[in-house]
Amino acid sequence: MSFFEALFQNPSVQWVVLGTVGLAVLGSSVGTFNFLQKRSLIGDAVSHALLPGICLAFILKGNKDPLALLVGAFISGWIALLVIDLIQSKSKTKSDTAIAIVLSGFFGLGIVFLTLIQSSENANQAGLDAFLFGNAASIQKADLLNIAMFGSFILLSLFLGFRAFKALCFDKDFIAAGGFRVKLIQFWLSSITVLTICLGVQALGVVLMAALLITPAVAARAWTNKLGNLIFLSSGIGIISGFVGAWISYESPSMPTGPWVVLTASAIVLVSLVFSPKRGVVPRYFRQKANQKKIQSENILKALFHLEENSETASTGYSLKDLLSMRAFQRDQLVGALKALVRKNLLLEEDGTYSLSSLGRQKAGKVVRNHRLWELYLTQYVGMEADHVHEDAEAMEHLITPELEKELSKVLNHPEYDPHQRQIPGKHD
Amino acid sequence: MKEIALEAHNLTVSYHRKPVLWNIDFKIPAGEIIGIMGPNGAGKSTLLKSIMGLVPASSGYVRIFNQNLKTQRKKIAYVPQRQSVDWDFPARVIDVVKMGRYTHTGLFRRFKPMDYEKAKSALEKVGMLAFAERQIAQLSGGQQQRVFLARALAQEAELYILDEPFAGVDAATEEALIKIIRDLKSQGKTMVVVHHDLQTCREYFSHLVFINARLVASGPTQEVFTEKNLASTYGGKLTLLSKMAELVAEKEFPVREKGSSEFKKSS
Amino acid sequence: MIDLEIILTAVFIAWACALVGSFLVTREMAMVGDAIAHAVLPGIVLAYLISGGRDSLWMLTGACLAGVFVTLCIEWVQKKARVQSDAAIGISYTFLFAIGVILVSKYGQTVDLDQDCVLYGEIAYVPLDRWMLGGLDMGPRQTWIGLGLFTGLSVLIFRGFRALTLTSFDPSYAATLGISVAVWHYALMGAVSLTTVVSFESVGAILVVALVVIPPATAYLFAKTIKNMILLALGFSTTMVVSGYYVSAWLDVSISGSMATTGLVQFLLVMGLKPLLIQSEKIPSHGLKSKG
Numbered sequence: 004m005s006f007f008e009a010l011f012q013n014p015s016v017q018w019v020v021l022g023t024v025g026l027a028v029l030g031s032s033v034g035t036f037n038f039l040q041k042r043s044l045i046g047d048a049v050s051h052a053l054l055p056g057i058c059l060a061f062i063l064k065g066n067k068d069p070l071a072l073l074v075g076a077f078i079s080g081w082i083a084l085l086v087i088d089l090i091q092s093k094s095k096t097k098s099d100t101a102i103a104i105v106l107s108g109f110f111g112l113g114i115v116f117l118t119l120i121q122s123s124e125n126a127n128q129a130g131l132d133a134f135l136f137g138n139a140a141s142i143q144k145a146d147l148l149n150i151a152m153f154g155s156f157i158l159l160s161l162f163l164g165f166r167a168f169k170a171l172c173f174d175k176d177f178i179a180a181g182g183f184r185v186k187l188i189q190f191w192l193s194s195i196t197v198l199t200i201c202l203g204v205q206a207l208g209v210v211l212m213a214a215l216l217i218t219p220a221v222a223a224r225a226w227t228n229k230l231g232n233l234i235f236l237s238s239g240i241g242i243i244s245g246f247v248g249a250w251i252s253y254e255s256p257s258m259p260t261g262p263w264v265v266l267t268a269s270a271i272v273l274v275s276l277v278f279s280p281k282r283g284v285v286p287r288y289f290r291q292k293a294n295q296k297k298i299q300s301e302n303i304l305k306a307l308f309h310l311e312e313n314s315e316t317a318s319t320g321y322s323l324k325d326l327l328s329m330r331a332f333q334r335d336q337l338v339g340a341l342k343a344l345v346r347k348n349l350l351l352e353e354d355g356t357y358s359l360s361s362l363g364r365q366k367a368g369k370v371v372r373n374h375r376l377w378e379l380y381l382t383q384y385v386g387m388e389a390d391h392v393h394e395d396a397e398a399m400e401h402l403i404t405p406e407l408e409k410e411l412s413k414v415l416n417h418p419e420y421d422p423h424q425r426q427i428p429g430k431h432d
Numbered sequence: 433m434k435e436i437a438l439e440a441h442n443l444t445v446s447y448h449r450k451p452v453l454w455n456i457d458f459k460i461p462a463g464e465i466i467g468i469m470g471p472n473g474a475g476k477s478t479l480l481k482s483i484m485g486l487v488p489a490s491s492g493y494v495r496i497f498n499q500n501l502k503t504q505r506k507k508i509a510y511v512p513q514r515q516s517v518d519w520d521f522p523a524r525v526i527d528v529v530k531m532g533r534y535t536h537t538g539l540f541r542r543f544k545p546m547d548y549e550k551a552k553s554a555l556e557k558v559g560m561l562a563f564a565e566r567q568i569a570q571l572s573g574g575q576q577q578r579v580f581l582a583r584a585l586a587q588e589a590e591l592y593i594l595d596e597p598f599a600g601v602d603a604a605t606e607e608a609l610i611k612i613i614r615d616l617k618s619q620g621k622t623m624v625v626v627h628h629d630l631q632t633c634r635e636y637f638s639h640l641v642f643i644n645a646r647l648v649a650s651g652p653t654q655e656v657f658t659e660k661n662l663a664s665t666y667g668g669k670l671t672l673l674s675k676m677a678e679l680v681a682e683k684e685f686p687v688r689e690k691g692s693s694e695f696k697k698s699s
Numbered sequence: 700m701i702d703l704e705i706i707l708t709a710v711f712i713a714w715a716c717a718l719v720g721s722f723l724v725t726r727e728m729a730m731v732g733d734a735i736a737h738a739v740l741p742g743i744v745l746a747y748l749i750s751g752g753r754d755s756l757w758m759l760t761g762a763c764l765a766g767v768f769v770t771l772c773i774e775w776v777q778k779k780a781r782v783q784s785d786a787a788i789g790i791s792y793t794f795l796f797a798i799g800v801i802l803v804s805k806y807g808q809t810v811d812l813d814q815d816c817v818l819y820g821e822i823a824y825v826p827l828d829r830w831m832l833g834g835l836d837m838g839p840r841q842t843w844i845g846l847g848l849f850t851g852l853s854v855l856i857f858r859g860f861r862a863l864t865l866t867s868f869d870p871s872y873a874a875t876l877g878i879s880v881a882v883w884h885y886a887l888m889g890a891v892s893l894t895t896v897v898s899f900e901s902v903g904a905i906l907v908v909a910l911v912v913i914p915p916a917t918a919y920l921f922a923k924t925i926k927n928m929i930l931l932a933l934g935f936s937t938t939m940v941v942s943g944y945y946v947s948a949w950l951d952v953s954i955s956g957s958m959a960t961t962g963l964v965q966f967l968l969v970m971g972l973k974p975l976l977i978q979s980e981k982i983p984s985h986g987l988k989s990k991g
Binding site: 038041042043044051086090094095097099100102104105106107108109112113115116117118119122136208210211213214216217218220221224225257258259261262263265266269272276277282284 | 724727728732733776781782785786788796797805905913916952955957959
């Protein structure tokens, strides 16, 4: 049976998929707030620290009652949070160290309990170590009910407490007026975080549940700045990751689900960090390339403008050699750029010589105007010597927007000449 | 003209791609106490970091005694802001001061008795010898500042660069620090000090450098400490300059064109 | 005899961990240590698969590369993609760990590595793997490896002591003296990776973190100098390991788990008792202390 057939026919597959996806939504939406609070790694520590509570609950209860394990996990997670805070407030230990101590110490304790259970030969113990790496295939109807029940509670809390949590992440001072409220909101957020981890840890495993709190939020952050969108996007990424993870582990049953969920989310984060238009590495590279191209073509226009400016008589056109005498262009780049400019009707070409079209002259005039205005600004307002302003203007001329140009002109009282007594073109237009 | 201890030439420095210093250009004579003045966020610390090679310059250069920083490291000692380190670090006062001797001993050579002596005498000069064995976590702000100065003294440099040494220290420490600075000057050392108290700056410094994103003025105190320079240093930012800085960062534009300096005269 | 062999191995490994851990803790990089400990997993499996054995130098280098790779990942995510540091650590190491777990599930049989080993390590089996030299039983192989690692790291830390201390305390001042902060950073990261890989077999991925972080953190609570801190950390790691071993023997539970637990308990005890211990030697001018 293929995965998609099973998805519609086999209820246990449905449980697994629903459970994984549900957990992914919870983890990624709650995780977004932790990420914004820069508390991501605390989620990691809590996730490791659930283990002793789970085992202890099992020892006390004698079986794997999901609710009992959940309660045990929850208490143990909260104790871990408190110990982290305690270590930081009672000693000079830094937060990263406190987190690492609790993470490894509690986890070690969990392993101790786990081996204690294993040596006690309790028949019910099989599958407890699923908590370590996760085993989504073990999601039963009862687990799903738990996820649905507590999950709706968590989502409802997020929905109702949205503004409070938002204030907690961005504007702590605003609510700090009543110090008690900050503590209460923080307590609430921590509680639903611990609860989320508790719900997810059996299906996804300790480390990989921690990933679910962090990775989708980072990926979403690359695309949007708005908190509402961030949560939806992050949940969306969580859903995709959960679904793909469940699918793959259905196809090859020896594979644990958690790692595939995380791997999918990691792939999404990588794509986001590399390609997102605003923050991505590749778009940034292309933006810089485009900047370079703009600089080059404007420099060519400007060089022709200067050639025209310097010559006594109106010339029909200028050769490559003339252009190269104006500026250290790279010869082959120059040829390509000239062709592009001709195509854009900014230059006219005749027998291998080039001249500005009227559109090109207008554009070149603007660049020269920007250059000279900026030079004047630097000498008059920034207080620089006239012989030191050229290099700066040489870069800024390409960047000055029409609005800035207007402002400059106004501040400088619509000047006619630059600090080197050359005329500033284009005042009339 | 006196020897030039420090020269910044057309120095433009960006922080997270945003230019914070534009074309800074000044020369500092050797053997003087020079104050670098400017409001908060004017780029004073960035200027020092750029001088020390900690932040790369987008354009321009810095010369120390007319040479590159790399060849002059032994001649220059840096006193960072004391908030820049974690004072909980497990170390005694003497351990921190001994770090200043690494310019002479290197990272691997053993300390000679002379190196210990120099570290101790540096501590004595700042009045902290009694605290040599004290853990640095137990020092007051003023004492931390003295320890940092002692570390620089142990370097036996020619040029000292101090980042806000008087910020948040008690009056006694400020007095002690300025006395040491004057002593060093009388030994022919050059002292460059970032400071922002206008009340005391005329008393402390023989030369001043006023900056606020750009150089406002530099020169002997009596010449540059004028109403006009104060007004342009402290009278708020130049809006257009800040707007351009924002734009450079936002558009990820280069602050300098490649090879733009080759054809200087053509615009 | 078996007890002694196991304890000795654990002590050597714990000492090695304490050496590198002391610098990680003072640099506030404990969680980077955690990240490296998780990230060597795929390195180990891949190196097993490529080289086909666990004895080779291959495995060691492969896994070390994975450890250094995760620090590069973290740096790239932080600097180039401009993500805050805690999240950068989180996404980098969970990614590599996920790959590791997948590889273990798929090839665990072939490379003789299972999920239990990843978690618990196999320190109980240390005495089974002997080092035979010309027919002479020299003792467990792991013990010698642990001793070798500790010796090697001691040399590194001793030689690099000034640079590591200075670049930890005040990196920008170090740079003004012409010391390359990056070189020493990566030397330390390489050492952490090496330590993690070697310890991994004995104590498992996650409990390596306990050995790296907890004893130095305990020493940090009241060490006066970094030298002092390292020596104290060696002491605390010895007590942690020895008491951990006997607790585990007494309760018949996982040795490495029990060691991590005694480490935590020891830390909390020292932290709680510190005010009582320090009271007597309190310095009179304490009023001068100010928060920097």
